[in-house]
Amino acid sequence: QVQLVESGGGLVEAGGSLRLSCVVSERTISNLAMGWFRQAPGKDREFVATLSATGLSTLYADSVEGRFTISRDNAKNTLYLQMNSLKPEDTAVYYCAGRFRQQVAIKGYEYDYWGQGTQVTVSS
Numbered sequence: 001q002v003q004l005v006e007s008g009g010g011l012v013e014a015g016g017s018l019r020l021s022c023v024v025s026e027r028t029i030s031n032l033a034m035g036w037f038r039q040a041p042g043k044d045r046e047f048v049a050t051l052s053a054t055g056l057s058t059l060y061a062d063s064v065e066g067r068f069t070i071s072r073d074n075a076k077n078t079l080y081l082q083m084n085s086l087k088p089e090d091t092a093v094y095y096c097a098g099r100f101r102q103q104v105a106i107k108g109y110e111y112d113y114w115g116q117g118t119q120v121t122v123s124s
Contacts, residue, residue, distance in 0.1 A: 009118030022079040022096030038092035050104040093117040
């Protein structure tokens, strides 16, 4: 049973930074394309960023481009999301997801595995 466990969320002031982590177990992360999604209260889940299995391809939502960076550490079987210049509208529960494919993906249904989420709150 593949498990994804996120951590690193919390409360931060606008303009601040956070780094989210997602540890993957029971599956080697180097075989998975990975992604980050988020869901704000009363809103649908939305795509944030994705990284190919090779780590060579990335895609970002327009709303986070230039502020967020997705990366992976295969030795630690861990996915990261570095979030800088945070804004109140970034407040949401952030989920990591994995898919047993090489290519990046921006649709939730394209992912096979999901974490439980970590709360990020940005105060103004």
